[in-house]
Amino acid sequence: MNPILVVAKKEMKQIAKNRSMLIGIVLFMGVFGGMTSIGAILSVIEGDAESIVALLDSLMMYLVLVLGVFSGYFLSSQAFLGEKTGGTIETLLCSPLPLRDIWLGKVIGVMIPSYAIALLIAGILVALSNTAADFLVLPSVVMILFILAVVPVYIACAVGILGFVQLLLGMKENQIINIVLIIGFIAAISVFDSFVTEGLIVMSAAVVGAMFILGILLLGIIGYMTRILNREKIVTTLP
Template sequence: MLRHLLWKEFTEILRDKSIVSSVSSVSLLMVTLGLTTLKYLSTHLETFILYMTPSIGVLVGFSLSYRFTREKIDGTIETLLSTPLTLKELWLSKVVGLTVLSYVISLASTLTLGLVKNVPVPMDVNTVIYLVVSVPVSIASSIGLLGYLHYLLGMKQVQALNYIVFFTLFITLYFIVKELSVKAVITHVSVTHTLTMALAILGITYYLVSRLSEERVITSIN
């Protein structure tokens, strides 16, 4: 059941027209960064990897997070939850699907930047672990928490939440761009701290979703 749901969700995400706008937004961001921080990106690519790579993934995940409320909007959430499918499985399938896509786009953005600037991506152990493990887990924790809130809150509250998240991301990106002028090094400490925090958020969110009643989700439609 879960494997079928994961595949179904992933294929639907790939057919989602919103992917085009997400990729366009990321491309615009990359072009802007290239024009405004040109002199830093060539020498501070590791700083970009540390801060911007996960941020791009979270940004893409946020732009597609409406998929958590799709069944609410369509009015099919009650029908879905009356099947053997559990809310936890539904949440997990969306988190995995959105995380995979968001991670691929963020990783592709980083690699593309390295190619354009003719700067090789650092391949030391800490950077590789950060890119392969810490970044996708960080993206998943953000998407998972956002998905839980979408299930918990009513539709009007979700709209307010989206505005708050959007402005928070905007402000965060503003300060991150300012940090690109400072050379950073990805150490085992930064990798461990990032991964530990992301796993903690993901674990707590998973527990909260498992405790969330299906009746609460259904009644939050109105």
């Protein structure tokens, strides 16, 4: 098996074992998403199909991506920072795997469950919308493309930069930088969502494609940055 996939599989197994953390994340996401969406959905309960679908698209574009990134933030803390504090990262550092492969395997291993949580949120939003309507409500084709193509790539970008920073820096620096990064991610998503809401950006297949390409480029840049990582430096940042 590809060594990157071996690392990814290991991370997913570790995440699956930590059921209390997963339950906590799902509950937090459910409460946050529910408080944000229920009022908005009920406000258009008497609206026509077009208005309800438009609202569903708006909620999905913001909440699914934001909560997916939040999930990646929580899970990456276990995959990267948690292994540094626990000392288990030393086992991987002693392996012949390049650091970039270790980083990428961990990114994939965290991105997949984070994306699964994002899809769960998307399903809940669709279910709530159908509860409020007298007809079948589904997201638009463009929003489905957004969920399938853009969301996982940007979750991977968030996990990738968080993981890179957590490997590079010491514990004290990480406490500050991680908060700054996650706030920056959420702020960027919020600004983009406001542009769409105000009509400055019209969501289309072309916009989704451009966002996908940009996300791949960002992920490539983050991957290139991992060249500055080295085993000796990581060891010196262990507690």
